[in-house]
Amino acid sequence: MAFCDLRPVCAADDEKGSSYIIGSVFAVYEIGADQPSVYSWDMIKSVTVTRKDITVQTVGKCHTITNKMFSGEEDILRAIAIIECRQKEYRFGYAHDRRLFPLKSSYIEMSPGKETYIGEDILDEGDTAAAFIMLLNFKLVKILWLVGLMIALVVFGVLHFTIGVTRSNVLYFIPISAAAGAITALIVYLITHAVARGRFKKIADADLAARQNITFVISRKGFAACESCVYESRDLIPWEEMDYFIESDKMFILYKNNVPAAYIPKRAFDKKHIGGIADIIALSLEQR
Amino acid sequence: MGVEKKVDIRTETVDFNGQSAILVSVKDGGCVIGTCSVGNTDRSGSVNSLTRVLYIGNDPVLNLICPNHGNKQSDKLVSFSPGFQGYDKKINDALTNSFNRLNEGESLQSGLRDLMGLLEDGVYTVYYSDYYPTDGNGIFFWGGYNISHEVHGTAEHNRAIGSGTFKPCFLMPTQPMDYYTARTKVSTDEQVKKRTVQGIVYHVTGLYSALLKGHHGAVSCVDNNMPFRCAVIEKIAEPYTDMIYTMPAPTTPPAEEKAGEDAADENAESEETPAAPAEAAPAAEPLIELPFKGITGFRSPSVKIPIEAFPKDMLRSILEGRSEYKPPHFNVIAAKLQTVRRKSVSNNVLPYSVLDRAEQMPDCEMIESAYAIDELTDEQLNCLLAGDVECNGKIIVSPNFYTSIVTACSFLQFKDTKRFVDFSIAILENPELAAAHEYVARRVSSQSDNKKIFDFFESVEKSGDPKYDKFLATAQTFVKRYKNR
Numbered sequence: 087m088a089f090c091d092l093r094p095v096c097a098a099d100d101e102k103g104s105s106y107i108i109g110s111v112f113a114v115y116e117i118g119a120d121q122p123s124v125y126s127w128d129m130i131k132s133v134t135v136t137r138k139d140i141t142v143q144t145v146g147k148c149h150t151i152t153n154k155m156f157s158g159e160e161d162i163l164r165a166i167a168i169i170e171c172r173q174k175e176y177r178f179g180y181a182h183d184r185r186l187f188p189l190k191s192s193y194i195e196m197s198p199g200k201e202t203y204i205g206e207d208i209l210d211e212g213d214t215a216a217a218f219i220m221l222l223n224f225k226l227v228k229i230l231w232l233v234g235l236m237i238a239l240v241v242f243g244v245l246h247f248t249i250g251v252t253r254s255n256v257l258y259f260i261p262i263s264a265a266a267g268a269i270t271a272l273i274v275y276l277i278t279h280a281v282a283r284g285r286f287k288k289i290a291d292a293d294l295a296a297r298q299n300i301t302f303v304i305s306r307k308g309f310a311a312c313e314s315c316v317y318e319s320r321d322l323i324p325w326e327e328m329d330y331f332i333e334s335d336k337m338f339i340l341y342k343n344n345v346p347a348a349y350i351p352k353r354a355f356d357k358k359h360i361g362g363i364a365d366i367i368a369l370s371l372e373q374r
Numbered sequence: 375m376g377v378e379k380k381v382d383i384r385t386e387t388v389d390f391n392g393q394s395a396i397l398v399s400v401k402d403g404g405c406v407i408g409t410c411s412v413g414n415t416d417r418s419g420s421v422n423s424l425t426r427v428l429y430i431g432n433d434p435v436l437n438l439i440c441p442n443h444g445n446k447q448s449d450k451l452v453s454f455s456p457g458f459q460g461y462d463k464k465i466n467d468a469l470t471n472s473f474n475r476l477n478e479g480e481s482l483q484s485g486l487r488d489l490m491g492l493l494e495d496g497v498y499t500v501y502y503s504d505y506y507p508t509d510g511n512g513i514f515f516w517g518g519y520n521i522s523h524e525v526h527g528t529a530e531h532n533r534a535i536g537s538g539t540f541k542p543c544f545l546m547p548t549q550p551m552d553y554y555t556a557r558t559k560v561s562t563d564e565q566v567k568k569r570t571v572q573g574i575v576y577h578v579t580g581l582y583s584a585l586l587k588g589h590h591g592a593v594s595c596v597d598n599n600m601p602f603r604c605a606v607i608e609k610i611a612e613p614y615t616d617m618i619y620t621m622p623a624p625t626t627p628p629a630e631e632k633a634g635e636d637a638a639d640e641n642a643e644s645e646e647t648p649a650a651p652a653e654a655a656p657a658a659e660p661l662i663e664l665p666f667k668g669i670t671g672f673r674s675p676s677v678k679i680p681i682e683a684f685p686k687d688m689l690r691s692i693l694e695g696r697s698e699y700k701p702p703h704f705n706v707i708a709a710k711l712q713t714v715r716r717k718s719v720s721n722n723v724l725p726y727s728v729l730d731r732a733e734q735m736p737d738c739e740m741i742e743s744a745y746a747i748d749e750l751t752d753e754q755l756n757c758l759l760a761g762d763v764e765c766n767g768k769i770i771v772s773p774n775f776y777t778s779i780v781t782a783c784s785f786l787q788f789k790d791t792k793r794f795v796d797f798s799i800a801i802l803e804n805p806e807l808a809a810a811h812e813y814v815a816r817r818v819s820s821q822s823d824n825k826k827i828f829d830f831f832e833s834v835e836k837s838g839d840p841k842y843d844k845f846l847a848t849a850q851t852f853v854k855r856y857k858n859r
Contacts, residue, residue: 087424087444090411091699111613111669113693121681124693125668126613144668194414194421197708320413324421 087171088193088321095165097155106151108165112142114149127172132179135166137292143179159294160315166190167316183292186214187300187311188347193321194308202305203363205354206314209296211286213336213351218282220334221346226278230271238267302354304363306370309340311348323348325370332374338367341374381491385483390683396482397610397679398490399497399688405701406431406465406492407576407586412711414443426450426698428548428576428584431461432706435548438579439522446530450579453522454550457710468492469574469587476571476605486605489574489586496695497610497688499677502571503541504601507592510581510738512820514596514729515545516554516589527581527738530612534742534781537614541676542577542606543741545592546584550715553589556722559597562590566600577608577675581738596728608674611697616670616678734820736788743784747771750782755793758782759800761807779810783817795821799830805841815845819852828856 094109103117112130113122125144134141139152140162156162167190173180174191182189186209242263245251251259290296294313301317303310308322328347332339338350352360382401387394412425424444428436435458439451468488476485482500490498509518510527519525527544531537566572572595573588583606585592595602671680672692681689701707750770757765763778764770771778779801786794798818801807821827831849834842842849 087411088414091696093696094694096694107693109693109695110611110697111693122689122693123668124613124681126615129615129668195411195424196413196421 087175088195089167089171089190089316089318090195091318092164092168092171092316095156095161095168097151097157097161097165099151099155106149106155108151108168112144127176127178130172130176130178132181133169133173135169135180135182137183140165140169159298160313163294163298163313163316167313184289185295186289186293186349187295187313188323188327188342190312190316190321192323192327193310193312194324195318195320196307196322197320198303198305198322199307201362201366202303203355203359203366205302205356205359206299207302207351207354208299209290209349210351210353211290211296213353214290214349215283215286217334217337217339217349218286219279221332221339222278222282224332226274230274233274234267234271236267237270238263241266300354302350304350304355304366306366309348309350309367311350328371330372330374331367333364333367338364340367340371383487383490384687386685386688388679388683388685390680393677395499395677395679396501397497397499397685397688398483398486399691400490400493400495401691403490403495404492405494405703407489408494408701409438409578409698410700410704410707411444411698412708427455427707427711428546428578429701429707430548430586431465432703432710433458433461434707434711436519436546436578436584437522437711438528447533448529449524449526450528451522452519452525452528452546452582454519454547455711456714457712458550458715459710459713465492472605473571473574473587476574477569479570482605486574486607489607493576493607494609494699494701495691496697497672497684497692499608499610499674499679501606501676502603503543503606503676505543505545505573505575505583505585505604506735507545507585507596507602508732508735508737509546510544510741512733512735512737514724514732515585515592516547516549517551517724519546520551525582527742528579530579532580532742532745534739535745537616538745539673539676539678540581540741540745542575542581542583542608544582544738545575546578546582547589548584548586549589554593554722554724555590558590559593559725562594563598566591566594566598570603571605572600572602573604575604575606577606580675581741593724593728596731597725599731606676608676609697610672610674610677610679611692611695612673613669614671614673614678615668734822737784739780739784740788743781744788746781747785750785755782755797759797759804759807776809779807780813783814787817787820791821791824794818795824795826799826802830802834802842802845808841808844811842811844812848815848819848822852822855823859828853831856 094107096105096107098105105115107113111124111126113124115122129144131143131145133143139150142149142151153162156165170180170190242259245259245262249255299314301310301312301314303322305322308324308327310317310322312321328340328342329344330341332341336352338352339346340348340350355363381403384399386397388397407430409426409428412427414421414424422441422443424440426438426440427434428438434455437453437455440448441451442448472486472489476482482502486500507515509515509525511525532540569591572591574586575583576586577583583604585604588604592602669681671678671683673679684692754765754770758770758778761775763773763775771781783794783798786797795818798814801810801814802818818827819831831852834846834849835853
């Protein structure tokens with residue numbers, strides 16, 4: 087099982103005096119109780135991970151562990167990784183915010199093999215936002231042309247009905263209509279930029295991984311994009327799990343079910359390795 | 375490799391539910407002996423199997439391929455690791471030291487102290503138990519794992535035994551077969567007679583433990599028909615849940631209030647319904663399941679310890695620990711997994727008598743049935759022979775008839791040979807149970823010196839009756855062997 091070596095995480099609620107252990111079992115030391123209540127993961131009904139807390143629903147009781155109860159971000163990430171791996175095994179309900187990187191339940195443990203490229207970097211906000219915008223542009227480019235053309239025609243029509251097109255003014259009306267279309271397209275483009283950046287910010291704020299060092303691994307057998315504090319050198323997502331990829335000047339974006347599943351920045355790797363990495367990805371996935 | 379690190383070892387004897395167990399907690403252990411996961415692929419490249427390895431020092435010793443994504447109810451494919459190169463002298467010394475101390479009369483706790491320091495962090499239980507030095511299928515353990523094969527009884531959760539406890543009793547080697555020398559056996563033949571403990575074993579999976587010390591002793595014990603008594607180390611890490619039931623609290627109202635009302639009620643009821651027998655009232659009260667509060671405790675194969683019985687620090691150590699993890703030198707082990715050891719040339723072969731006796735020892739199915747069934751009465755056996763799986767409204771062994779026959783045979787073979795022979799012959803005589811004939815004949819033919827079976831098989835051979843066709847070949851082989859012995 088992937089991430090099977092992760093050390094269990096302890097979290098303490100100083101106000102209530104209770105503490106929690108998330109590991110091979112889920113244990114709760116409640117205030118005043120002699121013994122902890124210990125739950126194996128098959129007894130867990132559901133887990134919800136939000137940007138502020140982790141809520142574990144056991145039979146008849148709900149335990150909320152806020153981020154403040156953990157001793158650091160690394161502990162939170164480790165706890166989430168343990169929960170995701172157990173979820174794969176025991177199939178309890180799991181709800182979470184959108185992520186920048188694949189869930190730990192997608193990984194399997196295997197030897198990466200000889201031809202393996204490993205890089206480490208913090209996900210750059212500018213680069214990732216640019217990738218978001220690029221992806222949005224891919225979708226919007228046809229619509230933008232259409233909107234521009236429509237606005238140009240509408241403006242031309244309005245001018246015709248209000249002023250009336252004659253031989254003398256038609257040469258003025260055409261550039262005016264075209265400019266109106268272009269300005270509208272530009273405004274839409276700027277709005278989408280803002281929307282894309284906002285969307286990235288929203289995901290990045292909710293995902294602790296956005297502020298963590300990430301280990302990126304590309305090998306013939308699979309890839310990994312995982313917080314370095316959690317990564318265990320032999321955990322990979324097989325290429326078969328992904329559908330296709332898009333390459334930008336700064337990133338490889340891997341897709342699953344038409345949703346970006348992993349952002350792999352080129353700058354995390356040595357420049358001389360980018361060609362080899364691109365080859366492996368192109369051989370393993372369809373490029374769009 | 376961490377052996378030099380200061381290891382924190384604590385020992386405690388705990389009493390619970392009328393039993394007691396010795397618990398040993400290891401903190402900052404050397405990670406010299408243990409098991410760990412190697413990945414989700416086997417040699418065929420299939421990602422459906424989880425591969426685990428038993429390592430000693432820097433060497434992979436046993437490969438365990440766990441099919442169905444490591445499903446705990448599936449038997450494993452086990453083989454001696456070809457990458458084994460021969461472990462450190464220091465480890466061998468620690469094992470020898472512990473072994474000698476146990477034989478000098480030291481307690482398990484103090485005798486195994488050096489060895490416990492070599493293990494992974496966690497809580498262990500130690501005890502003495504007799505082992506059958508076989509692979510659980512009649513083959514002497516030392517040479518039984520040269521080729522990767524599915525070994526029955528290696529599943530962590532045994533379907534036949536269920537959730538009960540059991541003592542592992544079969545062995546896996548931690549030395550390659552070519553380490554055996556006849557010269558060493560000559561000296562161990564004498565030594566085993568003086569020893570109180572013949573080996574030290576570390577539980578690996580299901581009914582199987584790895585023999586850390588005492589390979590030649592095992593050969594000598596089998597050769598001299600002596601029990602192979604071992605000091606056993608088992609890790610306690612698996613949670614278990616037992617449903618706890620209690621009698622409902624009495625809810626009878628006060629006597630004076632009840633008197634007047636009941637008299638009228640009882641009169642009314644007695645007209646409508648017949649009176650229930652006096653004994654029926656308490657029996658009808660259903661047991662109440664206590665409120666669910668999580669798991670009951672942690673277990674190893676041989677012992678289930680409730681949470682409240684654990685010393686607080688040991689419980690914390692289990693909760694904050696991992697059932698198994700990769701040692702710091704895992705990369706060295708992983709690299710050796712890809713290599714193949716150059717074997718030394720050895721003309722020494724195990725004595726025939728040892729191999730023969732190993733074949734006569736109880737096999738895995740017998741041990742499973744002994745844990746699965748408490749008792750089989752003659753009445754129950756007669757029901758099975760009549761083709762029923764139930765006796766007096768209760769399922770005898772299993773709702774499946776074939777499983778019932780197989781388990782009953784194994785159970786009788788282990789517990790009572792005479793009844794086993796009678797039951798088997800009765801099955802073989804019954805043409806309606808032809809589906810079980812081949813299996814039963816094969817099982818009963820293992821009693822190679824039994825006159826009653828010989829007489830029966832000889833009559834089968836002479837009769838030429840087609841109802842015996844399914845096991846005629848087995849009968850002929852048995853008769854030939856019996857005459858030539």
